[in-house]
Amino acid sequence: MSFAIAPALAAMLRAARNVLVLTGAGVSAESGVPTFRDAQTGLWAQFDPLELATPRAFARNPRLVWDWYAWRRELLATVAPNAGHHALVAIERRVPRFLLATQNVDGLHAAAGSRALVELHGNLARVICSREHTLVSTWAEPADGMPPRCACGAWLRPDVVWFEENLPPQALAEAQRAAEECDLMLVAGTAAEVYPAAALPLAARRAGACVVEINPQPTPLSGDMDFVLRAPSGVALPALVAAAWP
Numbered sequence: 117m118s119f120a121i122a123p124a125l126a127a128m129l130r131a132a133r134n135v136l137v138l139t140g141a142g143v144s145a146e147s148g149v150p151t152f153r154d155a156q157t158g159l160w161a162q163f164d165p166l167e168l169a170t171p172r173a174f175a176r177n178p179r180l181v182w183d184w185y186a187w188r189r190e191l192l193a194t195v196a197p198n199a200g201h202h203a204l205v206a207i208e209r210r211v212p213r214f215l216l217a218t219q220n221v222d223g224l225h226a227a228a229g230s231r232a233l234v235e236l237h238g239n240l241a242r243v244i245c246s247r248e249h250t251l252v253s254t255w256a257e258p259a260d261g262m263p264p265r266c267a268c269g270a271w272l273r274p275d276v277v278w279f280e281e282n283l284p285p286q287a288l289a290e291a292q293r294a295a296e297e298c299d300l301m302l303v304a305g306t307a308a309e310v311y312p313a314a315a316l317p318l319a320a321r322r323a324g325a326c327v328v329e330i331n332p333q334p335t336p337l338s339g340d341m342d343f344v345l346r347a348p349s350g351v352a353l354p355a356l357v358a359a360a361w362p
Contacts, residue, residue: 182271307333
């Protein structure tokens with residue numbers, strides 16, 4: 117599928133010295149990763165999201181929440197990075213300064229080869245202690261179906277940001293700094309409705325950056341963008357790379 121890129125945008129990317137990218141669920145959906153709510157099918161359709169993704173839900177029913185995330189981890193074993201992920205790796209290799217801030221928890225950007233990466237909402241493949249919030253590198257599923265326990269005795273939990281929780285301060289600060297310093301920002305596959313990540317494109321625009329939305333559908337940000345590419349990221353991003361570096 118071909119997609120036309122404005123020569124002015126291609127020239128801006130080619131000349132950019134500092135690029136920030138914000139990605140959301142739409143980028144991963146092209147690899148077959150269901151969004152949080154799309155994954156609530158079958159057995160999981162009966163649950164309210166607040167029963168599956170809050171600290172209080174985990175305290176009340178740790179086995180249910182652990183099983184939900186274990187099932188989602190199994191889904192990720194069947195997917196791979198798509199053309200959009202790989203195009204972002206190509207951009208990273210070509211510009212002097214680059215940061216990719218993602219709201220996705222599937223690890224596909226890292227799998228594709230992205231290195232300058234902050235995961236604003238965590239990563240499904242990692243687990244942390246629910247009490248100390250320290251990363252636990254080795255763990256095993258107990259035979260009783262309950263979550264595994266940390267050495268301190270607390271349950272282990274997925275290293276993801278749940279409802280009612282704040283984003284990791286260091287990751288958010290790095291993304292906010294990049295928004296204030298970049299000269300070009302790409303916003304791909306996100307409806308830009310979840311704050312504080314959704315504020316990053318507006319911060320970049322206030323700082324004078326060129327901001328580009330890549331999304332098949334209009335979003336609340338669309339009217340404030342310098343360029344809008346109405347296509348999936350797996351189509352628009354490779355076309356953008358090819359146009360900037362023919």
